[in-house]
Amino acid sequence: MLTFLQYVLLGLSGAGAYGLSALGVVTVYRGTRVLNFAHGAVGMVGAYAFYELLVRHYSLWLAIPAGLVGGGLTGLAVYVCVMYPLRASPSLNRLIGTFGVTLVLTGSATIIYGSNLRLAPAFLPRRVFHFGSGTFVSEAAIIIYGATLVMAVAMTLVFFRTRFGRMCSAIEDNRMAAAVIAIPEFRVGCLTWALGGVLASLAGILLTPVIGVSPAALTILVIPALAAGLPGEFRSVPLAVLTASVIGIGQSLITGYGLPSTTVQALPLAAVVVVLIIRGRSLPERGVPLEARLPALTPGRINIPFATALLALVAVCIIVLPSGFAIGLVFSAGTCLLGCSVIVATGYAGQLNLAPMAIAGCAAVVTANLAKPSVGLAWWLATLCGIAAAIGLGTAVGTLAARVRGVNLAVATLALALAVQYTVLTSDTFTGGYVGITLPTPHLFGAQLSLAAKPRFYAAVMIGVVALCLVTVLNVRRGVSGRRYAAVRANERGAAALGVSVPGTKVMALTVSSVYAALAGCLLLFTTKVADFSRFDLFVGLTILAYAIVGGIGFATGAIQAGIAAAGGVVGYFLNDVPSLSPYLTLIGGVLMLQLLLTYPDGIAKFTADLINEKLKRFLPWPARSRTGSGAGIRAGAPAGNHSGPGQGEPRLSPNRTEVVLRLERISKRFGASNVLSDVDLTVRAGEVVGMVGANGAGKSTLVDVMAGFTRQDSGRVWILGQDRSLRSVVKRSRAGLGRTFQGLELFEDLTGRENIQVALESRRKLGLLLDLVAPSRSTVPARIVEVARTVGIDSDLDAKVGDLPQGSRRLLALLRCLATSPRFICLDEPAAGLNEVERDRLVAALEVISERWGVAVVLIEHSMDVIRRACDRVVVLDFGRVIADGPTASVLERPDVQEAFLGRTDLEPDREPEPVDEPGARR
């Protein structure tokens, strides 16, 4: 019986190799913010170069450098040919770009070497050091782990001590600012990718004696490397090496203590996922940069002529073409369903879920195990249970997404998918081992649903299901849930401030998306007599995701295109006549994928949609509909009617001026060593406009964050409408009647102004979400919001995409959106910054309507003394986190100490300048 220490020592070489690989992943991420899925494949090239020389009996001292150079050059080539051209694409495209590179590299290697495993010569010293009571460690393990530690120290020094490291940080902090001080982004990128390639090769080379040489084994090395990078968010070298060590040694221990080998693979990955959930936050912090560019979204209209024509074509093909086509169509349709799942979760809601295939696989496993003769559940009942299981897993992924975001979520779901693959999809217990699970033949409408016996009928059923699902996918986009998904995708803080439950929305999106995946899993399951779970392989799933992105991840047609391109699908049917092509398919698929990613960053669907719109416009007798389909200009419709509040419908004309809507009681907050707020007391009554002024960093934005629940105060209480809400979440406070705008606006940039307002109007709807699948609903902007839109002069801008609006209109729109939640009290953070004089006049007029007529209380943070003077009843002055003055506007502003301290206007002409704040908020 070996000791614990012995298992630790045995795990050292694995830990070292994972660590080296993780170092490469971190290097590439720091230099170019790309999560390199192709890292293992790049290392594979270096390992093959090394292997080639070694088996030809060249010296080790030639083979190793040659392998490292080979990997370095491959990394460099990947950057220059693919990643640099993709630098301005959405981060999802860049991730999938590296997946395309993986396909190209492994495809090429398979063509040259075949997919078989080759044993590599053991080139490392075989000496073993014994110590203590039979414990030993091999010299090879010491060399591998030692090399990792040396490289880790070296890379840490490079990142923190050299100009190159600082350039990496600068580019990561602010790409544009780096470009305009002549930091060579291209050269930095080249260097990091080359370095990453060298590290990947080193890991591959050192592991060849252990795992042999094969395209698959070397490529898969990327998984532990990605998992190791996660806890340090791909930035921290020491954390990456530490995690890699834990994974390597953990695997050794699990093997040592006799657990099944599948658990060995899965457990460390599951552990990383758990760490991420614990460390995650339900809302991102202030100042965390948003994704610069999101994939384009479909407006969600159903193109009936196109859909009819497509269905007719498919029907004709099913009837006319040989049955082989129908079989291909079944697999295409299954992939299309998986595509639907990807589009809802990743396209609409922006959650990078890489596990749809695992969800489909789980549904299939549950269905198969319940439908098998020994259990004997009816096929449809088993299928329903399978779907229920998938919904469970989808909800779990949604819960993960609620805490972990962006590329981190991609890696976490990848780890989850792999854990599912190891423990469920390849486990003998669930898949019936060598014998497999024999399935019953389902019957539908009295006919056998069997691909072997009646392929055309099977295909027709599949197409029917796909058509229905695609309609629901488009319906979702047009409804309440689609807007809410898009809002969460664009800006989580902005959505939360409107009372939208961000975690709830994510869970909803992933649950809905898992239903599509489950349908795909079950329908594909019954295509064979004996269940075949190998089709739910992770890599197949990633390929489908990649095709959906290339097709257009925000568009239903993206799913169709993924289906058409799927392995074994209709394209495969036509290519079957060219059997000599089959070894090259992976390579061709990869090259095609990269080519399309580079040419159409928003997917082919966006390109074709634009093309069709452009061309059709000329022939159509009627004008094309607007993006949201809600007509041009403002429609002064009925009030939303689903919730009540002041100003709802008919404005309230005589607010109860004595009602206290907000009371802050001795609020204190520290950030590190500095007291940002000290014992702040504040009372605001209905219909009152309170100005809040103070120098940069006085704590004004932090105070708003505390009021709205974005920051938890260290001590003190927040009373909203007479109730203690000190510990309530952002969403709860919003629903209690508190609205806010942000200094940074936090609008949903890729939605229209109208949709931004609709998200706010609909934030309390619950039932609509499921109804959307069938009949999407649309709320009308109520008359009172239209009135304010006219007052501030942006009523004609509401149907433009927010990202295209000038700064002034965006700022005013943020006010409108905040009002759409029918708040009793609003905090406006710098509403006049960047507005011109006319826009400011309109803002002041609007504030009068809101406070005087509707009775809404307003706290106005503003540096423009002109706006404060004209709009505020009362002014509060903050200085270093303390209230130093609180009283009627004129008397406070006249106080010499206030003027001296904050206004800085002793020798200037009357001030109409903005003096926006700068708070600790700008700080990271």
Next chain:
Amino acid sequence: MSPGPVDDSDEIRVRIVGLQAGYGPQTVVHGLDLHVGHGEIVGLLGRNGAGKSTTLKAVAGLLSGVAGQVIVDGQLISGSAYKRTQSILGLVPEGRSVFPSLTVSENLDVARADLDEACRLFPELTSRLSIRSGLLSGGEQQMLALARAIVRRPRLLLIDELSFGLSQRVSLRLLSRLRDYVRETGMSVILVEQHMSAMSKVADRVYIMQEGRIMLELPQAEIMSRGEEIRTVYLTG
């Protein structure tokens, strides 16, 4: 053409001819012509969306599909932002452009900006050199961004809304240091501001833009004297 301090063509250092720029299919700046002299600060004024920032970005090489010429000291400027800003151009972009994870001295070092000269320009920075710039106040961050760009000694410096997000006192301090330095070194500057009063204090000459075109060119003296007219005709909607 209005009389200005640099009508004499010998003094003209920067010429922008027929500049056309925008985002994707949308053209924002239409055939813009302007010039800047040695040691001159030229302002671009205009309302939101008039094309001021777009003009600066186009000149700096940050936009694709730009037509027209940028000529500095008789030399045609082209290529990427990286190439343009290596020696000839400098840009202080809108918003905070410091690198928050780096210290003040690292911010300067990574830009190859001379530390001593930056501290001479803004002595306030001396005591801040080893602080992470993300922890500086907004005014200090903007000071650092300005110093970093100035000390690189570009021949043409472009500044986008320096005073956005700053108190008036701080922004005037920054702008007046800029003016002194420009007088000293003969650097040419194009300054974008939303508001006339700041502009009237530092700019030698102002172009007023509307819908991507230059509508008016004014010497400093006339900025405030014709203030009301400019405000009503061009700056308000």
